[in-house]
Amino acid sequence: MSTASTRNPTRVSTFASFAIHNYRLFWISALISNIGGWMARIAQDWLILTELTPGSASALGIATALQFLPIPLLTPIAGALADRFDKRKLLIVAQTGLGLVALVLYLLVASGAIQLWHAFALAFATGVCAAFEIPTRQAFVSEMVPLGLLSNAIGLNSAQFNGARLIGPAVAGLLIAAVGVAPALLINAISFLATITALIIMRAAELTPMPKARAERAIRDGFAYVRKSPTITLMLVVIFTMSTFGMNFQLTNALMATEAFGKGATEFGLLGTLMAIGTLGGSVFAARRARPRLRVLLAALCGFAFFNALGAVSPSFGWFGASLVGVGICALTVMTSCNATVQLAADPLYRGRVMAVYMAVNMGGTPIGAPIMGWIGEIWGPRAILTIGSVATFIAFVAVSLYVILHDGIRLHLQASWPPVVIEHPEEAQVTV
Numbered sequence: 001m002s003t004a005s006t007r008n009p010t011r012v013s014t015f016a017s018f019a020i021h022n023y024r025l026f027w028i029s030a031l032i033s034n035i036g037g038w039m040a041r042i043a044q045d046w047l048i049l050t051e052l053t054p055g056s057a058s059a060l061g062i063a064t065a066l067q068f069l070p071i072p073l074l075t076p077i078a079g080a081l082a083d084r085f086d087k088r089k090l091l092i093v094a095q096t097g098l099g100l101v102a103l104v105l106y107l108l109v110a111s112g113a114i115q116l117w118h119a120f121a122l123a124f125a126t127g128v129c130a131a132f133e134i135p136t137r138q139a140f141v142s143e144m145v146p147l148g149l150l151s152n153a154i155g156l157n158s159a160q161f162n163g164a165r166l167i168g169p170a171v172a173g174l175l176i177a178a179v180g181v182a183p184a185l186l187i188n189a190i191s192f193l194a195t196i197t198a199l200i201i202m203r204a205a206e207l208t209p210m211p212k213a214r215a216e217r218a219i220r221d222g223f224a225y226v227r228k229s230p231t232i233t234l235m236l237v238v239i240f241t242m243s244t245f246g247m248n249f250q251l252t253n254a255l256m257a258t259e260a261f262g263k264g265a266t267e268f269g270l271l272g273t274l275m276a277i278g279t280l281g282g283s284v285f286a287a288r289r290a291r292p293r294l295r296v297l298l299a300a301l302c303g304f305a306f307f308n309a310l311g312a313v314s315p316s317f318g319w320f321g322a323s324l325v326g327v328g329i330c331a332l333t334v335m336t337s338c339n340a341t342v343q344l345a346a347d348p349l350y351r352g353r354v355m356a357v358y359m360a361v362n363m364g365g366t367p368i369g370a371p372i373m374g375w376i377g378e379i380w381g382p383r384a385i386l387t388i389g390s391v392a393t394f395i396a397f398v399a400v401s402l403y404v405i406l407h408d409g410i411r412l413h414l415q416a417s418w419p420p421v422v423i424e425h426p427e428e429a430q431v432t433v
Contacts, residue, residue, distance in 0.1 A: 014288050017153040022202045023144040029198035031160045033095075036191025038168025039175070040102060042272060043184035044119065045254050046176055046265055047109065052116045057255055057382075059116065061374020064250055067123040067130075068370070071363035074131035079139075079222060079356020081132070083349070087140040088207070092199050094133035099192030101125045106185040134363070135356035142343060142351060143207045151291055151340040158283035158336050166276035173269020222353025231345045232354065234403070235338040236361045238301065238396055242334055244365030245392035246304060248373050248385060249275065252311075253324075255382035261317040274321045278328025286336040291344070293337070298401055300333035305394035312386035 017023050045060060053059045081090060105122045108114040145153045172184045226232050253275070257268040282300075307326035314320035339358070346354035373385045 014152075014284060015156070017145050017149050017156055020145055020149075020206075022206055023141075023153060025198045025202060026144060027156060027160050029194040030157070031164055032194040033191045034161055034164030035168045035171075036102075036188035038165050038272065039172040039184040040105075040188035041250065042169050042172035042265075042269055043176060043181040043188075044105075044123075045250055046268065047114070047181045048116070048119055049254055049258065051181075052114070052119060055258060057251065057374045057377040058371070059374075060254060061251055061370045061372075061377070063119055063123045064370040064374075065368075066120050067127045068363045070124065070127035071131045071134065072360040074128065075135050075356040075360040075363075076222065076353070077356075078132040079135045079353035082136040082139050082352030082356070083222075086209075087136050087143060087352070088199055088202065088204070090136045091133060091140060092196055094129055094136065095192055095195050095199070097129035098126065098133060099189055099196070101129060102185065102189035102192065106182060106189050109185055110182040130363075135352060135359045138339070138343070138355040138359065139352040142348070143209055146208075147344075150343060151286075152288075154336055154340045154343070155283055155286035155288070158286055158332055159280060161279075161283070163276070163280055166273055166280055169269040169272025169276070171269075173266045173272075176265040176269075222350055222357065225347070225350045226354060226357050229345055232342050232358075234400065235342050235345075236358065238297070238334065238400060239338045239358065239362045240365050241392055241396040242301075242304070242331070242365075243362050244369040245373075246308065246389040247331065247365075248369060248389065251370060251373055251377065252382050252385050252389075255377050255385070256311075256320055257317075260382055261320070263317060267317065271321055271324060275324040275328040278325040278330075279332040280328075282329040282332030283336065286333065286340075292340040294404070297334060297337040297341075298397060300330045300337065301393060301397040301400070304330035304334060305390045305397060308386050308393065309390040312383045312390065 018027070044063070048060050048063055049055055101122055105114075105119075108118050108122075141153050141157065142150055175184050226236075249272075253271045254268060257263045257271055261267070304327060307323050307330060311320050311323035311327065314323055342354060342358045343351065373388070376388065377385050
């Protein structure tokens with residue numbers, strides 16, 4: 001075995017990060033909260049489509065856009081705060097805010113006072129809280145686990161998120177069909193207590209706080225740092241394309257279930273579960289990779305375009321559901337590969353701000369894409385949305401592949417110590433992907 005491969009093992013134990021008490025506590029609480037979150041997403045979409053509007057795809061697209069709009073606007077501030085202050089305490093505040101917004105939505109629905117503008121306003125409020133929670137949570141992972149387990153921890157986080165996605169939509173579909181949307185919203189509000197409690201009782205002495213950034217010019221320095229990194233920039237291009245044109249599942253699954261196939265709430269929930277089967281499988285494979293690999297990312301990007309196109313031409317509900325398994329595997333692989341690469345590429349001093357930019361680009365594409373895709377769905381139907389997503393992601397696959405080829409065959413190089421990721425020429429590389 002070469003020295004390089006010894007320093008950079010390609011595989012780790014799937015559950016290696018579970019040996020760390022704080023991470024294990026964090027993972028279990030997040031699973032509980034995300035089950036509630038997925039139930040609430042299905043309930044909110046169903047509420048807007050069937051109770052607050054006569055099946056308006058545009059209204060659903062607007063609600064989705066409002067939920068994501070604050071994220072690109074506020075995450076740079078959130079990232080600067082995450083690099084400046086205690087991430088655990090920031091997460092407690094953000095999680096409390098999310099729980100309170102969820103509780104207000106439940107109370108409005110349960111009392112029968114809910115109106116469409118309420119749903120829009122609360123979607124925006126959720127986005128404001130999420131803008132501070134998401135980049136802080138992403139950067140906090142590196143304080144719970146050592147750098148060598150960071151990719152494993154990100155993969156396990158994805159497994160947890162998609163395990164919740166497997167359970168939440170199915171339970172929500174059955175619950176909505178039986179008693180309506182309000183109970184699903186209540187479960188979500190209560191589930192935030194799990195994450196808040198876990199953060200409070202963590203062993204603070206076992207965390208590894210990152211160096212604190214200076215307050216002056218923190219945001220500007222973060223953007224300047226990102227601009228100087230070709231690795232991070234390349235990942236941002238991929239993730240923006242995916243989030244803007246490909247990751248519109250809240251919209252497409254709802255419309256395909258109701259309009260294309262004439263199904264109800266139970267079948268709508270089943271589509272989320274089928275996709276989660278794929279994303280859960282993809283996240284387990286991601287957890288076994290000690291480092292992200294560029295060729296795996298490109299294969300997944302091409303596969304996403306293929307399976308999305310297959311869904312667009314599916315002649316039946318069953319075929320569409322089957323295509324979502326492939327979509328889930330490929331989407332998850334792209335997302336975890338980009339996330340792990342960006343985190344490993346970032347200097348710990350800048351990691352909160354880098355992840356803020358990453359999440360701003362990741363989530364920021366949705367406010368742009370969701371209303372446009374909703375409008376397209378109303379005019380040409382949901383299959384057109386899937387087709388556009390396939391074409392856009394395939395173009396991204398071709399563009400990134402050509403970039404790698406034309407720049408003298410550059411390769412992605414990962415190390416366990418700083419700087420963890422650089423792009424370099426093959427004759428200089430020690431480990432290539």
